[in-house]
Amino acid sequence: MKRLFTFMMAAATVLMAQATDYTDKLLVLVNGEGSVQEATISVTEHGGLYDLNLKNFILMNGESPMAVGNVELKNIQPQEVNGAVFLCVNQNITVTEGDDPNVLIWMGPLLGELPVEVTAVLRGDKLCALIDLDLSTLLGQIINVSFGEGLVMGTGWHIPNGDFEEWHTSVEGYFEPNAWHSFESATGTWASLAGHHIEKSDKGRNGTACARIFATSIFGIVANGTMTTGRLNAGSMSAADPANHSYMDMSETETDGNGDPFYVPLTGRPDSLVFWVQFRQGTANADHPYATVSAVITDGTRYQDPEDKTYTNVVARAKNNTISVTGNSWQRISIPFEYTDNSVEPKAVLVTISTNADPGQGSGGDEVLVDDLMLVYNSLLKSLNVNGFSPTQFSYTADEMALSDIVAEADGQNTYVVKSIEADDNGKRAVIKVYGGDLLMCNVYTIEFNTGAGITSLNCQQSPVSYYTLDGLRVSSPQSGKVYIVRQADGRMVKVALK
Numbered sequence: 001m002k003r004l005f006t007f008m009m010a011a012a013t014v015l016m017a018q019a020t021d022y023t024d025k026l027l028v029l030v031n032g033e034g035s036v037q038e039a040t041i042s043v044t045e046h047g048g049l050y051d052l053n054l055k056n057f058i059l060m061n062g063e064s065p066m067a068v069g070n071v072e073l074k075n076i077q078p079q080e081v082n083g084a085v086f087l088c089v090n091q092n093i094t095v096t097e098g099d100d101p102n103v104l105i106w107m108g109p110l111l112g113e114l115p116v117e118v119t120a121v122l123r124g125d126k127l128c129a130l131i132d133l134d135l136s137t138l139l140g141q142i143i144n145v146s147f148g149e150g151l152v153m154g155t156g157w158h159i160p161n162g163d164f165e166e167w168h169t170s171v172e173g174y175f176e177p178n179a180w181h182s183f184e185s186a187t188g189t190w191a192s193l194a195g196h197h198i199e200k201s202d203k204g205r206n207g208t209a210c211a212r213i214f215a216t217s218i219f220g221i222v223a224n225g226t227m228t229t230g231r232l233n234a235g236s237m238s239a240a241d242p243a244n245h246s247y248m249d250m251s252e253t254e255t256d257g258n259g260d261p262f263y264v265p266l267t268g269r270p271d272s273l274v275f276w277v278q279f280r281q282g283t284a285n286a287d288h289p290y291a292t293v294s295a296v297i298t299d300g301t302r303y304q305d306p307e308d309k310t311y312t313n314v315v316a317r318a319k320n321n322t323i324s325v326t327g328n329s330w331q332r333i334s335i336p337f338e339y340t341d342n343s344v345e346p347k348a349v350l351v352t353i354s355t356n357a358d359p360g361q362g363s364g365g366d367e368v369l370v371d372d373l374m375l376v377y378n379s380l381l382k383s384l385n386v387n388g389f390s391p392t393q394f395s396y397t398a399d400e401m402a403l404s405d406i407v408a409e410a411d412g413q414n415t416y417v418v419k420s421i422e423a424d425d426n427g428k429r430a431v432i433k434v435y436g437g438d439l440l441m442c443n444v445y446t447i448e449f450n451t452g453a454g455i456t457s458l459n460c461q462q463s464p465v466s467y468y469t470l471d472g473l474r475v476s477s478p479q480s481g482k483v484y485i486v487r488q489a490d491g492r493m494v495k496v497a498l499k
Contacts (some may be wrong), residue, residue, distance in 0.1 A: 019044040019053075022127040025152040028059060029144040035060040041127060041147055043120075050076045050087050052120055054131060056098035057108070059143065069095040069108030071131065073118055081416045085122040088418055088433065090115070111138055121416075121439065126150070130439060150438075156267035157438040159229060159351065162275075162373040164211040167200050168258035175200060177211050178258050182227050185256055188234040188243070197225040201369060205276050205330050210371035215282075215355045217364025224362065225355040227370070231262040233304075239360025242308040246352040250300035266297060266349040268437045269413035270375035273318045273351070274334045279326050282365015291368050292321040292357035293335065300347030315339065315346045321357035323368075334376070339413065349375075377436030378412030379443050384432070386447055400428065400449040408432050408445070 019042045026039035037060060044051040054071040072095075076087045093116050095108025120129035128148035135141045149155050160179040170176040170184035174196055183194035195216050204210035213225035224239070226232060228246035235243030248263040255261055279291045294305055297315040318335040353370055356362035383389065385407045386396045408417050414437025422431050430447040 019051075021055075022147075024127070024147060025149045027146040027152040029146075030059070030141055036152060039147065041120075041129060043122070043127065048078070049074075050078055050085075052076060052087060052118060052129070054129075054145070054147070056100045056103070057095075057145075067098065067100070067103040067106050067108075069098045069106040071095055071108070071116065071133070073116065076118075076120075079418050079420075081418060082414075083123070084416065086416065086418050087118065087120040087122070088420075090117045092116070111135070114138075119435070119439065119442070128439060150267075151440075154438075156265055157270075157377075158375055159264055159266075159349065159373060163208070164200070164204070164371060164373075165209050167209075168256065170257045176256070177227075179260060179264060180211065180227055180229060181231055181256060181262060182213070182225075183232055183234065185262075186232040186234050188232075190234040190237060191232075194232075194234045195223060197223070198227055203278075203369060205371040210369050213353060213355055213368045213370065215362055215364055215366040222356075222360050222362055222364055222366075224359060225366070225368065226352065227354075228305075228350065228352040229264045230350045230352070242304070242306050244359065245304040245306055245308070246350060247302065247304035248298075248300075248348055248350045249302035250348055251302075263300070263348050263350070265300075266346050266375075268375070268377065269297075269316070269339070269346060270337060270437070271378040271412045271414075272334050272336045272376045273373070274332065274376050275373035276330045276332050276371045277323060277326065278328065278330055278369040279323055279355075280328075280365075280367050281325055281363055282367075283363035284325075285362055288356055288358045288361035289324065290321060290357040291323040291353075291355055291366075292319070293323065293333070293351070293353045294319040294321070295335070295337070295349055295351045297337070297346045297349045299344045303350060305350060305352050312342065313344060315342075315344045323357075330371070337413075375438075377438045377441070378410070378415055379434050379436035379441040380411045380415075381408050381417070381432070381434055381443075381445060382411035383407075383409040384445065394443065394445050396445070396447045397450050398447050401430070403430070406430055406432070406447070408434075410434060412436065414438075 021040050021042050023038065023040045026037050027034055040055050042053040042055055051072065051074045057068040057071055059066040059068050073089055073091050073093060076089045079086045092113045094113050095111060097106040097109055115134040117132045118129065120127065126148065128151050131145040133143040135143060146152050150157055154160065161177055164177045166178040167175045168178055174184045176182055176184055176198060182198035184196065186194050197214060199212050201210050201212040211227060213227050215225045216223050230246045230248035232246050233244065250263050252262065273295045295318040296303060296305060299313045301313045303311055303313060316337040316339040318337045320333060320335045323333065353368060355366040355368050380391045386398045391411065403419055403421055406419055408419065410417050416435040418433045420431050422429055428449045432445040434443045
Protein backbone atom coordinates (compact mmCIF):
# COMPACT_ATOMS: atom_id res chain seq x y z
CA MET A 1 0.00 0.00 0.00
CA LYS A 2 2.81 2.39 0.85
CA ARG A 3 4.47 1.74 -2.52
CA LEU A 4 1.17 2.36 -4.31
CA PHE A 5 0.69 5.65 -2.44
CA THR A 6 4.24 6.75 -3.30
CA PHE A 7 3.69 5.88 -6.97
CA MET A 8 0.40 7.83 -7.07
CA MET A 9 2.03 10.89 -5.52
CA ALA A 10 4.89 10.73 -8.02
CA ALA A 11 2.44 10.42 -10.91
CA ALA A 12 0.44 13.39 -9.61
CA THR A 13 3.62 15.46 -9.39
CA VAL A 14 4.48 14.65 -13.02
CA LEU A 15 1.01 15.67 -14.15
CA MET A 16 1.17 18.94 -12.20
CA ALA A 17 4.51 19.73 -13.85
CA GLN A 18 3.27 19.06 -17.40
CA ALA A 19 4.46 21.65 -19.88
CA THR A 20 2.18 23.89 -21.95
CA ASP A 21 3.42 24.78 -25.43
CA TYR A 22 2.64 28.20 -26.92
CA THR A 23 3.23 28.56 -30.67
CA ASP A 24 3.10 32.09 -32.05
CA LYS A 25 4.95 34.73 -34.04
CA LEU A 26 8.52 35.57 -33.00
CA LEU A 27 10.31 38.81 -33.90
CA VAL A 28 14.12 38.67 -33.66
CA LEU A 29 16.10 41.93 -33.69
CA VAL A 30 19.88 41.77 -34.09
CA ASN A 31 21.41 45.22 -33.62
CA GLY A 32 18.11 46.75 -34.73
CA GLU A 33 17.51 44.62 -37.85
CA GLY A 34 14.66 42.13 -37.58
CA SER A 35 12.92 39.09 -39.00
CA VAL A 36 9.62 37.40 -38.12
CA GLN A 37 9.24 33.62 -37.81
CA GLU A 38 7.08 31.09 -36.01
CA ALA A 39 8.34 29.58 -32.76
CA THR A 40 7.26 27.62 -29.70
CA ILE A 41 7.83 28.49 -26.05
CA SER A 42 7.18 25.78 -23.48
CA VAL A 43 6.07 26.82 -19.98
CA THR A 44 6.16 24.42 -17.03
CA GLU A 45 4.82 25.14 -13.55
CA HIS A 46 6.21 23.15 -10.65
CA GLY A 47 5.98 23.80 -6.96
CA GLY A 48 4.84 27.37 -7.49
CA LEU A 49 7.77 28.16 -9.80
CA TYR A 50 7.98 28.25 -13.59
CA ASP A 51 10.40 27.04 -16.25
CA LEU A 52 10.40 28.74 -19.65
CA ASN A 53 11.97 27.19 -22.76
CA LEU A 54 12.26 28.84 -26.20
CA LYS A 55 12.58 25.63 -28.20
CA ASN A 56 14.69 25.13 -31.33
CA PHE A 57 15.55 28.82 -31.65
CA ILE A 58 16.80 29.69 -35.13
CA LEU A 59 18.50 33.05 -35.62
CA MET A 60 17.68 34.34 -39.09
CA ASN A 61 20.64 36.42 -40.24
CA GLY A 62 20.07 37.39 -43.86
CA GLU A 63 20.38 34.33 -46.09
CA SER A 64 22.33 32.36 -43.47
CA PRO A 65 20.19 31.12 -40.57
CA MET A 66 22.04 30.05 -37.43
CA ALA A 67 20.59 27.20 -35.37
CA VAL A 68 20.99 28.37 -31.76
CA GLY A 69 19.13 25.75 -29.70
CA ASN A 70 16.92 25.72 -26.61
CA VAL A 71 16.96 28.89 -24.48
CA GLU A 72 15.76 27.57 -21.13
CA LEU A 73 15.30 29.47 -17.87
CA LYS A 74 14.41 27.63 -14.68
CA ASN A 75 12.74 28.25 -11.33
CA ILE A 76 11.24 31.66 -12.12
CA GLN A 77 9.28 33.15 -9.24
CA PRO A 78 5.88 34.34 -10.59
CA GLN A 79 3.95 37.44 -9.64
CA GLU A 80 0.25 37.92 -10.30
CA VAL A 81 -0.52 41.46 -11.45
CA ASN A 82 -3.94 42.62 -12.69
CA GLY A 83 -5.03 39.09 -13.50
CA ALA A 84 -1.84 38.25 -15.42
CA VAL A 85 1.12 36.08 -14.36
CA PHE A 86 4.47 37.87 -14.74
CA LEU A 87 7.70 35.89 -15.07
CA CYS A 88 10.67 38.24 -14.79
CA VAL A 89 14.24 36.99 -14.39
CA ASN A 90 17.90 37.64 -15.15
CA GLN A 91 19.96 34.46 -15.41
CA ASN A 92 23.23 33.26 -16.85
CA ILE A 93 22.44 30.16 -18.88
CA THR A 94 24.02 27.75 -21.33
CA VAL A 95 21.92 27.19 -24.42
CA THR A 96 21.26 23.50 -25.02
CA GLU A 97 20.85 21.57 -28.26
CA GLY A 98 17.43 21.54 -29.88
CA ASP A 99 15.61 18.44 -31.06
CA ASP A 100 14.84 19.45 -34.66
CA PRO A 101 16.09 16.47 -36.73
CA ASN A 102 16.74 18.75 -39.72
CA VAL A 103 19.49 20.63 -37.85
CA LEU A 104 22.96 19.07 -37.84
CA ILE A 105 24.82 21.55 -35.62
CA TRP A 106 23.42 23.68 -32.79
CA MET A 107 25.64 26.69 -32.12
CA GLY A 108 24.21 27.66 -28.74
CA PRO A 109 26.14 25.16 -26.61
CA LEU A 110 29.39 26.42 -28.17
CA LEU A 111 28.74 29.98 -26.94
CA GLY A 112 29.23 29.12 -23.28
CA GLU A 113 27.38 30.88 -20.48
CA LEU A 114 25.23 33.82 -21.63
CA PRO A 115 23.38 36.55 -19.69
CA VAL A 116 19.66 36.37 -20.50
CA GLU A 117 16.87 38.69 -19.34
CA VAL A 118 13.23 37.63 -19.69
CA THR A 119 9.90 39.33 -19.13
CA ALA A 120 7.04 36.95 -19.89
CA VAL A 121 3.32 37.49 -19.31
CA LEU A 122 0.62 34.83 -19.20
CA ARG A 123 -2.82 36.34 -19.88
CA GLY A 124 -5.59 33.80 -20.28
CA ASP A 125 -4.46 31.34 -22.94
CA LYS A 126 -1.90 33.75 -24.44
CA LEU A 127 1.81 34.13 -23.74
CA CYS A 128 3.81 37.26 -24.53
CA ALA A 129 7.55 37.37 -23.85
CA LEU A 130 10.52 39.68 -24.25
CA ILE A 131 13.88 37.86 -24.25
CA ASP A 132 17.24 39.63 -24.44
CA LEU A 133 20.36 37.54 -25.10
CA ASP A 134 23.58 39.43 -24.50
CA LEU A 135 26.19 38.25 -27.01
CA SER A 136 28.07 41.55 -26.98
CA THR A 137 31.21 40.01 -25.45
CA LEU A 138 31.31 37.06 -27.84
CA LEU A 139 29.87 38.36 -31.09
CA GLY A 140 29.36 42.07 -30.53
CA GLN A 141 25.58 41.59 -30.74
CA ILE A 142 22.55 41.88 -28.50
CA ILE A 143 19.61 39.73 -29.63
CA ASN A 144 16.16 41.06 -28.74
CA VAL A 145 13.33 38.55 -29.08
CA SER A 146 9.61 39.40 -28.93
CA PHE A 147 7.15 36.51 -28.78
CA GLY A 148 3.40 36.67 -29.30
CA GLU A 149 1.42 38.21 -32.14
CA GLY A 150 0.20 40.99 -29.86
CA LEU A 151 3.78 42.19 -29.38
CA VAL A 152 5.15 41.33 -32.82
CA MET A 153 2.31 42.72 -34.92
CA GLY A 154 0.74 45.12 -32.41
CA THR A 155 -2.54 43.22 -32.79
CA GLY A 156 -5.04 44.25 -30.15
CA TRP A 157 -2.79 46.95 -28.73
CA HIS A 158 -2.08 49.47 -31.48
CA ILE A 159 -3.53 51.06 -34.61
CA PRO A 160 -1.82 49.68 -37.72
CA ASN A 161 -0.03 51.95 -40.18
CA GLY A 162 0.08 54.94 -37.85
CA ASP A 163 3.03 56.29 -39.85
CA PHE A 164 0.93 56.18 -43.07
CA GLU A 165 3.69 54.58 -45.12
CA GLU A 166 1.52 51.83 -46.61
CA TRP A 167 -1.33 52.56 -49.06
CA HIS A 168 -3.73 50.50 -51.16
CA THR A 169 -5.96 51.12 -54.16
CA SER A 170 -9.50 51.96 -53.02
CA VAL A 171 -11.04 52.70 -56.40
CA GLU A 172 -9.31 53.01 -59.74
CA GLY A 173 -6.85 55.87 -59.64
CA TYR A 174 -7.34 56.62 -55.93
CA PHE A 175 -5.62 55.34 -52.81
CA GLU A 176 -6.25 55.08 -49.08
CA PRO A 177 -3.75 54.31 -46.28
CA ASN A 178 -3.86 50.70 -45.09
CA ALA A 179 -6.23 50.32 -42.11
CA TRP A 180 -7.68 53.78 -42.85
CA HIS A 181 -10.53 54.92 -45.08
CA SER A 182 -12.04 58.06 -46.57
CA PHE A 183 -14.86 58.84 -49.02
CA GLU A 184 -13.33 56.61 -51.71
CA SER A 185 -14.75 53.58 -49.89
CA ALA A 186 -17.80 55.28 -48.33
CA THR A 187 -21.30 53.86 -48.13
CA GLY A 188 -24.60 55.75 -48.28
CA THR A 189 -26.94 57.31 -50.83
CA TRP A 190 -24.58 60.16 -51.69
CA ALA A 191 -21.30 58.25 -51.54
CA SER A 192 -20.74 58.48 -55.31
CA LEU A 193 -20.93 62.28 -55.10
CA ALA A 194 -18.74 62.67 -52.01
CA GLY A 195 -15.59 63.28 -54.04
CA HIS A 196 -11.91 62.72 -53.31
CA HIS A 197 -10.53 63.94 -49.95
CA ILE A 198 -7.33 62.05 -49.13
CA GLU A 199 -3.90 61.43 -50.65
CA LYS A 200 -0.40 60.31 -49.78
CA SER A 201 2.00 63.18 -49.09
CA ASP A 202 5.81 63.13 -49.05
CA LYS A 203 5.88 65.93 -46.47
CA GLY A 204 5.90 63.62 -43.44
CA ARG A 205 7.40 64.66 -40.14
CA ASN A 206 10.69 62.84 -40.77
CA GLY A 207 10.85 63.40 -44.50
CA THR A 208 8.79 60.29 -45.26
CA ALA A 209 5.10 59.77 -46.02
CA CYS A 210 2.07 61.10 -44.20
CA ALA A 211 -1.67 61.34 -44.86
CA ARG A 212 -3.06 64.54 -46.36
CA ILE A 213 -6.78 65.10 -45.75
CA PHE A 214 -8.34 68.04 -47.59
CA ALA A 215 -11.71 69.76 -47.95
CA THR A 216 -13.39 70.77 -51.21
CA SER A 217 -16.01 73.38 -52.09
CA ILE A 218 -18.64 73.25 -54.83
CA PHE A 219 -20.84 76.33 -55.33
CA GLY A 220 -19.86 77.52 -51.85
CA ILE A 221 -20.82 74.24 -50.16
CA VAL A 222 -17.87 72.88 -48.16
CA ALA A 223 -17.24 69.14 -47.96
CA ASN A 224 -14.84 68.47 -45.09
CA GLY A 225 -11.93 66.09 -45.59
CA THR A 226 -12.30 63.09 -43.27
CA MET A 227 -10.35 59.91 -42.54
CA THR A 228 -11.29 57.04 -40.22
CA THR A 229 -10.24 53.57 -39.11
CA GLY A 230 -13.86 52.56 -39.68
CA ARG A 231 -15.95 53.48 -42.71
CA LEU A 232 -17.59 56.71 -43.81
CA ASN A 233 -21.27 56.96 -44.65
CA ALA A 234 -22.60 59.75 -46.88
CA GLY A 235 -26.30 59.55 -46.14
CA SER A 236 -27.54 63.10 -46.49
CA MET A 237 -27.09 66.30 -48.49
CA SER A 238 -27.09 68.21 -45.20
CA ALA A 239 -23.57 68.18 -43.74
CA ALA A 240 -24.82 68.39 -40.14
CA ASP A 241 -27.15 65.40 -40.51
CA PRO A 242 -25.95 62.42 -38.36
CA ALA A 243 -26.60 60.28 -41.44
CA ASN A 244 -23.15 61.56 -42.45
CA HIS A 245 -20.77 59.79 -40.09
CA SER A 246 -17.95 57.33 -39.57
CA TYR A 247 -18.89 53.94 -38.20
CA MET A 248 -17.64 50.46 -37.38
CA ASP A 249 -19.26 47.10 -36.76
CA MET A 250 -17.17 43.97 -36.22
CA SER A 251 -20.03 41.77 -37.39
CA GLU A 252 -19.67 43.09 -40.95
CA THR A 253 -17.51 40.99 -43.25
CA GLU A 254 -16.88 43.37 -46.15
CA THR A 255 -13.23 44.29 -46.71
CA ASP A 256 -11.34 47.18 -48.31
CA GLY A 257 -9.00 47.20 -51.31
CA ASN A 258 -6.22 45.70 -49.18
CA GLY A 259 -8.41 42.89 -47.88
CA ASP A 260 -8.73 44.43 -44.39
CA PRO A 261 -12.00 44.91 -42.50
CA PHE A 262 -13.47 48.35 -41.88
CA TYR A 263 -12.53 48.30 -38.20
CA VAL A 264 -9.42 48.02 -36.01
CA PRO A 265 -9.46 45.40 -33.21
CA LEU A 266 -8.32 46.62 -29.79
CA THR A 267 -8.22 44.61 -26.57
CA GLY A 268 -5.92 46.91 -24.58
CA ARG A 269 -6.88 49.96 -22.55
CA PRO A 270 -4.59 52.76 -23.75
CA ASP A 271 -4.15 55.93 -21.72
CA SER A 272 -3.86 58.40 -24.58
CA LEU A 273 -3.84 58.91 -28.33
CA VAL A 274 -0.75 60.72 -29.64
CA PHE A 275 -0.13 62.06 -33.15
CA TRP A 276 1.60 64.83 -35.10
CA VAL A 277 -0.38 67.28 -37.19
CA GLN A 278 -0.19 70.24 -39.55
CA PHE A 279 -3.41 72.19 -40.04
CA ARG A 280 -3.98 74.95 -42.55
CA GLN A 281 -7.14 76.79 -43.58
CA GLY A 282 -7.46 77.89 -47.19
CA THR A 283 -9.49 80.88 -46.00
CA ALA A 284 -9.39 81.88 -42.34
CA ASN A 285 -12.73 81.29 -40.63
CA ALA A 286 -12.95 82.86 -37.19
CA ASP A 287 -16.30 81.20 -36.46
CA HIS A 288 -15.07 77.68 -37.37
CA PRO A 289 -11.29 77.73 -36.84
CA TYR A 290 -10.57 74.19 -35.63
CA ALA A 291 -9.81 70.74 -36.98
CA THR A 292 -10.80 67.69 -34.92
CA VAL A 293 -9.65 64.20 -33.93
CA SER A 294 -11.68 61.69 -31.94
CA ALA A 295 -11.17 58.09 -30.82
CA VAL A 296 -13.82 55.83 -29.32
CA ILE A 297 -13.14 52.37 -27.86
CA THR A 298 -16.14 50.03 -27.96
CA ASP A 299 -17.12 46.41 -27.49
CA GLY A 300 -17.05 45.94 -31.26
CA THR A 301 -20.78 46.24 -31.89
CA ARG A 302 -22.05 48.97 -34.19
CA TYR A 303 -21.10 52.53 -33.26
CA GLN A 304 -21.10 55.77 -35.25
CA ASP A 305 -19.47 59.19 -34.85
CA PRO A 306 -21.24 61.61 -34.54
CA GLU A 307 -23.70 59.64 -32.46
CA ASP A 308 -27.33 59.33 -33.48
CA LYS A 309 -28.45 57.97 -30.11
CA THR A 310 -27.14 57.07 -26.66
CA TYR A 311 -24.64 54.21 -27.00
CA THR A 312 -24.03 51.82 -24.12
CA ASN A 313 -21.22 49.90 -25.83
CA VAL A 314 -18.56 52.58 -25.26
CA VAL A 315 -15.48 51.79 -23.16
CA ALA A 316 -13.63 55.12 -23.48
CA ARG A 317 -13.46 58.33 -25.50
CA ALA A 318 -10.64 60.70 -26.48
CA LYS A 319 -11.43 63.88 -28.41
CA ASN A 320 -9.81 67.18 -29.34
CA ASN A 321 -12.06 69.48 -31.38
CA THR A 322 -9.93 72.59 -30.91
CA ILE A 323 -6.90 71.85 -33.08
CA SER A 324 -5.66 75.28 -34.18
CA VAL A 325 -3.94 76.27 -37.40
CA THR A 326 -0.25 75.30 -37.26
CA GLY A 327 0.90 76.56 -40.65
CA ASN A 328 3.86 74.53 -41.90
CA SER A 329 4.96 73.44 -38.42
CA TRP A 330 4.37 69.98 -37.03
CA GLN A 331 2.58 69.95 -33.68
CA ARG A 332 2.47 66.96 -31.30
CA ILE A 333 -0.96 66.42 -29.76
CA SER A 334 -1.80 64.02 -26.94
CA ILE A 335 -5.43 63.28 -26.06
CA PRO A 336 -6.17 61.33 -22.86
CA PHE A 337 -8.85 58.66 -22.90
CA GLU A 338 -11.76 59.12 -20.51
CA TYR A 339 -13.11 55.75 -19.43
CA THR A 340 -16.77 55.08 -18.69
CA ASP A 341 -17.97 53.45 -15.50
CA ASN A 342 -19.58 50.50 -17.27
CA SER A 343 -18.12 47.02 -17.43
CA VAL A 344 -17.82 46.88 -21.23
CA GLU A 345 -14.74 45.03 -22.49
CA PRO A 346 -12.70 46.67 -25.28
CA LYS A 347 -12.84 44.98 -28.68
CA ALA A 348 -12.30 47.75 -31.26
CA VAL A 349 -11.39 51.41 -31.70
CA LEU A 350 -12.83 54.00 -34.10
CA VAL A 351 -10.56 56.98 -34.87
CA THR A 352 -11.92 59.85 -37.00
CA ILE A 353 -9.97 62.88 -38.22
CA SER A 354 -11.60 65.84 -40.01
CA THR A 355 -10.53 69.20 -41.44
CA ASN A 356 -13.15 71.00 -39.34
CA ALA A 357 -14.80 70.36 -36.01
CA ASP A 358 -18.10 71.59 -37.45
CA PRO A 359 -19.62 69.65 -40.38
CA GLY A 360 -19.68 71.56 -43.66
CA GLN A 361 -17.70 74.50 -42.26
CA GLY A 362 -14.26 75.95 -42.88
CA SER A 363 -13.20 76.46 -46.49
CA GLY A 364 -12.48 74.46 -49.61
CA GLY A 365 -8.73 74.91 -49.19
CA ASP A 366 -8.48 73.43 -45.68
CA GLU A 367 -6.03 70.57 -45.17
CA VAL A 368 -4.73 68.41 -42.34
CA LEU A 369 -1.47 66.46 -42.53
CA VAL A 370 -1.25 63.58 -40.03
CA ASP A 371 1.77 61.47 -39.11
CA ASP A 372 3.08 59.08 -36.44
CA LEU A 373 -0.23 58.32 -34.76
CA MET A 374 -0.11 55.83 -31.91
CA LEU A 375 -1.79 54.67 -28.73
CA VAL A 376 0.19 55.20 -25.52
CA TYR A 377 0.17 52.93 -22.48
CA ASN A 378 1.54 54.66 -19.38
CA SER A 379 4.50 53.07 -17.58
CA LEU A 380 4.97 55.39 -14.59
CA LEU A 381 3.85 55.28 -10.98
CA LYS A 382 1.26 57.69 -9.65
CA SER A 383 2.27 57.15 -6.04
CA LEU A 384 4.83 55.26 -3.96
CA ASN A 385 5.06 55.23 -0.16
CA VAL A 386 8.51 56.79 0.14
CA ASN A 387 9.47 60.33 1.11
CA GLY A 388 9.93 62.77 -1.75
CA PHE A 389 8.20 60.65 -4.37
CA SER A 390 7.94 62.06 -7.90
CA PRO A 391 6.77 60.00 -10.92
CA THR A 392 9.93 60.82 -12.86
CA GLN A 393 12.37 60.24 -10.00
CA PHE A 394 13.46 56.62 -10.05
CA SER A 395 15.92 56.20 -7.12
CA TYR A 396 15.13 56.50 -3.39
CA THR A 397 16.55 55.59 0.01
CA ALA A 398 14.35 54.40 2.86
CA ASP A 399 14.28 52.19 5.94
CA GLU A 400 13.98 48.51 5.16
CA MET A 401 10.45 47.25 4.57
CA ALA A 402 8.83 43.99 3.55
CA LEU A 403 7.67 43.54 -0.02
CA SER A 404 4.04 43.55 1.12
CA ASP A 405 4.58 46.96 2.77
CA ILE A 406 5.59 48.65 -0.50
CA VAL A 407 2.52 50.39 -1.91
CA ALA A 408 2.94 51.42 -5.54
CA GLU A 409 0.01 52.79 -7.57
CA ALA A 410 0.29 52.82 -11.34
CA ASP A 411 -0.64 55.78 -13.53
CA GLY A 412 -2.44 53.86 -16.24
CA GLN A 413 -5.39 51.67 -17.16
CA ASN A 414 -3.33 48.66 -18.27
CA THR A 415 -0.12 49.30 -16.34
CA TYR A 416 1.59 46.37 -14.63
CA VAL A 417 3.62 46.85 -11.44
CA VAL A 418 6.08 44.07 -10.59
CA LYS A 419 7.86 44.29 -7.22
CA SER A 420 10.85 42.35 -5.91
CA ILE A 421 13.57 42.51 -3.26
CA GLU A 422 17.19 42.16 -4.36
CA ALA A 423 20.38 41.82 -2.36
CA ASP A 424 24.07 41.78 -3.25
CA ASP A 425 27.40 42.75 -1.71
CA ASN A 426 26.41 46.43 -1.98
CA GLY A 427 23.25 46.06 0.06
CA LYS A 428 19.56 45.36 -0.22
CA ARG A 429 16.90 47.15 -2.23
CA ALA A 430 13.36 47.02 -3.53
CA VAL A 431 12.99 47.03 -7.31
CA ILE A 432 9.67 48.13 -8.80
CA LYS A 433 9.27 47.57 -12.55
CA VAL A 434 6.39 49.42 -14.19
CA TYR A 435 5.32 48.07 -17.59
CA GLY A 436 2.94 49.69 -20.04
CA GLY A 437 0.10 47.42 -21.10
CA ASP A 438 1.75 46.70 -24.47
CA LEU A 439 5.08 45.88 -22.72
CA LEU A 440 6.94 48.30 -25.02
CA MET A 441 7.94 50.62 -22.17
CA CYS A 442 9.25 49.79 -18.71
CA ASN A 443 10.38 52.20 -16.00
CA VAL A 444 12.31 50.89 -13.00
CA TYR A 445 12.13 52.45 -9.53
CA THR A 446 14.61 51.39 -6.84
CA ILE A 447 14.51 51.89 -3.08
CA GLU A 448 17.90 51.36 -1.45
CA PHE A 449 17.43 50.19 2.14
CA ASN A 450 19.60 52.07 4.65
CA THR A 451 19.52 49.45 7.44
CA GLY A 452 22.95 48.08 6.66
CA ALA A 453 24.19 46.22 3.64
CA GLY A 454 26.21 43.07 3.37
CA ILE A 455 25.86 39.41 4.19
CA THR A 456 24.28 38.07 7.35
CA SER A 457 24.75 34.67 8.89
CA LEU A 458 21.91 32.18 9.03
CA ASN A 459 21.79 29.49 11.65
CA CYS A 460 19.47 26.53 12.06
CA GLN A 461 17.08 28.42 14.35
CA GLN A 462 15.77 30.51 11.44
CA SER A 463 13.10 29.10 9.12
CA PRO A 464 13.62 29.98 5.46
CA VAL A 465 11.00 29.09 2.86
CA SER A 466 13.35 28.64 -0.09
CA TYR A 467 16.97 29.14 -1.16
CA TYR A 468 18.20 30.73 -4.40
CA THR A 469 21.66 31.12 -5.87
CA LEU A 470 22.89 34.63 -6.65
CA ASP A 471 21.79 34.20 -10.28
CA GLY A 472 18.22 33.33 -9.24
CA LEU A 473 18.21 29.51 -9.37
CA ARG A 474 16.30 27.73 -6.64
CA VAL A 475 18.20 24.94 -4.83
CA SER A 476 16.72 22.16 -2.71
CA SER A 477 19.93 21.25 -0.86
CA PRO A 478 21.92 24.38 0.13
CA GLN A 479 25.52 23.79 1.07
CA SER A 480 27.37 25.24 4.03
CA GLY A 481 29.99 27.85 3.25
CA LYS A 482 28.06 29.20 0.23
CA VAL A 483 26.09 32.43 -0.22
CA TYR A 484 22.37 32.36 -1.05
CA ILE A 485 19.32 34.60 -1.35
CA VAL A 486 16.77 33.26 1.13
CA ARG A 487 13.03 33.84 0.95
CA GLN A 488 11.71 33.77 4.50
CA ALA A 489 8.25 32.81 5.74
CA ASP A 490 7.18 36.47 5.96
CA GLY A 491 8.04 37.04 2.28
CA ARG A 492 11.23 38.98 2.94
CA MET A 493 14.38 38.23 0.93
CA VAL A 494 17.77 38.25 2.66
CA LYS A 495 21.28 37.46 1.51
CA VAL A 496 23.02 34.94 3.75
CA ALA A 497 26.22 32.91 4.11
CA LEU A 498 25.47 29.46 5.50
CA LYS A 499 27.67 28.25 8.32
